[in-house]
Amino acid sequence: MDFLCQPHPQPTGGLLLHAFEPRSFNKESLTKEFSWTDKIQINKKQLDKYTQHFMNFDFKQINNNGRKALLLQIIELIDLTTLSGDDTARVVKVLTLKAIQPLSKWLEVKLQSTAGSQVKDIESSVHTAAVCVYPARVKDVIEVLNTENARDKVKVASVAGGFPSGQYLLETRLHEIELLAKQQVDEVDIVIQRSLVLDKKWAELYSEITQMREKCTSPIVMKTILSVGELKTSENIYIASTIAILAGSDFIKTSTGKEKVNATIPAGIVMCDAIRTLRNLPSKKVGIKPAGGLSTFEDCVRWMYMVKCILGPEYLTKDYFRIGASGLLDNLLRELEQCE
């Protein structure tokens, strides 16, 4: 049974009060000048309605086996993160080993002996999608992955572009990304300069993200952190999402985890709606990464349900959906241990 398949309202086309003009709806005209941003207006009533719907997800429908399968699925979607001033090679080593093999032998045996068919196939190979650290700690992650012969299994992600504030000279931020790309990272989570959104300097925002994209040379995956909790309005979140997509981001990400407000469901709805609206414009499909404050099974399932409703089930894979979190994995493992 598909536990994320409750009947739901279709949030399609109802979020913007004014649709994009079909004539100007192509990448060239949307990035030549930014007067279209003046017309973006979110339907707050609809946004509240959808928020209520996703927040009220009925967890009672998930039985024991479904819960185990979802817990394992969530683990595979995690960018296991440590972004602290006191991170050391030792801290990163422990985290990376956990990313490669999150389940203890004891838990594996327990799951095998109690599993239904949904769980049985996957638990022995389960690992997180990526490990995400500061640039100075990237070498520690790569060393452990190489030693454990897991370089192809778990991706190496790092933050850049003046993380977390973005308040550095563009030259410094670009140089930082360039240096990171030379370290053989797989993924770079860049931050935007929030002042460009708050001051509505949209052309400059587009230009900065485009330049950052150029430094994230192929095949590096670029996730653009919008820091939604600091963007003040849903309209700003929608426009910043749209510009980040047009500038070539592979993912748009809610937060650094350092803002006061992080990955909220209403912000997620707005970001998903922007991805959905633009889904035929970039040559690739753009994913979404909630990050910051996600620490429970329930937090994750609400997000997955929302992504599935707005973007479709094909987005619930690690190519298009990640969960950035530092404390989530331990909680999920505790839940798995408690499942019958």
Ligand SMILES: O=C[C@H](O)COP(=O)(O)O
């Ligand atoms: O990108 C991931 C975030 O920094 C993680 O935030 P968190 O520590 O609140 O889980």
